[in-house]
Amino acid sequence: MQDIIINNIFSVTPQNFYTVANEVYQFQRTNNGVFKEWCSMFNDESLMMNEANTPSSINHLSFISHHSFLPISFFKTNRIITTEYTPEVIFESSGTSQTINSQHLVKDISIYKRSFFEAFTLFYGDIKEWCIIGLLPSYLERNNSSLTMMADELIKASGHEDSGFYLYDFDKLEKVLLKQESTKQKTLLLGVTFALLDFAEQHSLQLKNTTIMETGGMKGRRKELTRAEVHSIIGKGFGVDKVHSEYGMTELLSQAYSLGEGRFSCPPWMKVLVRDEDDPLTIRESGRGVLNVIDLANVHSCSFIATDDVGIVYEDGSFEVWGRLDNSDIRGCSLLVV
Numbered sequence: 001m002q003d004i005i006i007n008n009i010f011s012v013t014p015q016n017f018y019t020v021a022n023e024v025y026q027f028q029r030t031n032n033g034v035f036k037e038w039c040s041m042f043n044d045e046s047l048m049m050n051e052a053n054t055p056s057s058i059n060h061l062s063f064i065s066h067h068s069f070l071p072i073s074f075f076k077t078n079r080i081i082t083t084e085y086t087p088e089v090i091f092e093s094s095g096t097s098q099t100i101n102s103q104h105l106v107k108d109i110s111i112y113k114r115s116f117f118e119a120f121t122l123f124y125g126d127i128k129e130w131c132i133i134g135l136l137p138s139y140l141e142r143n144n145s146s147l148t149m150m151a152d153e154l155i156k157a158s159g160h161e162d163s164g165f166y167l168y169d170f171d172k173l174e175k176v177l178l179k180q181e182s183t184k185q186k187t188l189l190l191g192v193t194f195a196l197l198d199f200a201e202q203h204s205l206q207l208k209n210t211t212i213m214e215t216g217g218m219k220g221r222r223k224e225l226t227r228a229e230v231h232s233i234i235g236k237g238f239g240v241d242k243v244h245s246e247y248g249m250t251e252l253l254s255q256a257y258s259l260g261e262g263r264f265s266c267p268p269w270m271k272v273l274v275r276d277e278d279d280p281l282t283i284r285e286s287g288r289g290v291l292n293v294i295d296l297a298n299v300h301s302c303s304f305i306a307t308d309d310v311g312i313v314y315e316d317g318s319f320e321v322w323g324r325l326d327n328s329d330i331r332g333c334s335l336l337v338v
Contacts, residue, residue, distance in 0.1 A: 009269050009296040010114060017271065018060050024296055024303050025067065032082040035302050039068045042281065064273065064283045069292045069306035075102035075251045080301045083107075091146040093250040102250050104146070107300035112253045115297040116150045117157070119267040123257045124188070124211075131160040131180050135191030135199065136215075137167045146250055147215060151190055160185075174203045177210060184209050190246070192217045193230055200237025213244040213257075227262050247321065251305060253297035256319070265318045269296040274313045277325075280306065288312045290325065 005027060008020045028035050074080060077100070081087075087105040089112075094101070106112060120127060134151040142148075155163040162180065166173040180187040187210040191199070196214055212234055225233075231243040242260030256264040256272070266272060274289040276282040283292060291309045298305075311321040 005299055006111065009299060010118060012268050012296065014268070017268070020296060021271075021294055021303070024299055027299070028082045028302060028304075032080070032302060034074060034078045034080055035070055035082070035304075038070055038074075042068045060285060064285065067283070067304060068281075069275070069283070069304045070302045071306050072102070072249075072251055072308060075104060076100045079105060081105050081107070082300050082302070085300070089149075090144060091149075091250050092142075092144040094142065094145070104250050104253075104301060106253070111297055111299065112146070112149075113153060115254045115267070115269070116153070119255055119257070120154060122267055123259070123265075127154060127157045128159055129186055130158050130163075131185050131187040132158045132163045133173070133176065133187060133189045134165040135167075135173065135189060135195045136165065137192070137195055146253075147248065150248075150255075154188075154190075170199050170202055173199065174205065177205060177207060181207060181209055187211070188213060190215065196234050197230065200234050204237055204239075206239035208239075210238070210240070211244055212238055212240055213246055215246045215248070231262070249307075251298075251301075252293065252295045253301075254295045262320055263314075263318050264320070270294065271317065272313055272319045274311075274319075275306065277310075284313075285317075286313045286315045291319065291321070 005020075005023055008023060012020045029039060030036070070080070085107045087107055088109045089106045091104040091106060092101050093103075117127070124130070132151070132155045134148075134155060136145075136148060136151060151165070155165070162176050166176070177187065177189070187207075189196075189210055190213045193214045193216055196212065214230065214234065227245075234243050235241065244260060245258040245262060245264065246255050247258070247264045248255035252270075254267060254270040256266045256270060258264045264272075271294045273292040273294070274284050274287050275292050277290050280290075289310070291307045291311055291313070293305045293307055295303050295305065297303075308325045309321050310323050310325060311319055313319040
């Protein structure tokens, strides 16, 4: 049963997304004690108990109107697992010394790898055509970051001799980027926001063949800036018209990407919805509010997560993130302020 669900996840289409989501929902509703208890609090029984709601009859309206999403904060205080297992990997959010960090107990790390490799191919093409450079100093200083694992796997898969992590050696990083520019090598510079800003301010470059991707996160290193301000500084520093972005978090096994202007798109097995801030059970496919995420790759934890991120979802499913709810923690991948 689990193998069938996993195969369905990565072959999902827009037409059958909610059918597959319902399969995952029923699997988790039955085998995830925390999720089951949460759903029961809202009498979220109809999708499980109503015989009329067979997978073939599920549509987006019935699914959204009946479904409960688990608050993301539950990953701080509970073991969010579907079926009992010993995790292969435990991803942990960085946070601060004053916060409780989230933990994502990953049963099968191959699902995460499949998710980010297929998403990268979807948005950027063959990984072997790229030189991948990671500028993630704060994440490399700990060993349980999902972002670090993703970057490391992309670096290895690229096979390029200059792919790798560059911490605080900006002089070496400049030489490597200029080398790639001289050969017109497609290069991805994947960096945490504060490090990209530091590098851009210390080394002014004109990059024509390099894609800059920021992952968010000031981590208290710099004054908080809006995304537009960050992209303006990085764009001018590197001579690029657009700055790409990655939307991911410890509690997810999928990422959305922005190819510029801060508007994100999801891979087929991920969808972002919007909920009313004053009525969290009012969920829509588009509009302004707080973001809910369906991440089907989270098949062994929870695929239905109510985040603390505020933004807008457009009718085509793309979305923007404006900031966080005032009472939410500022975490390692914290988003930029409005």
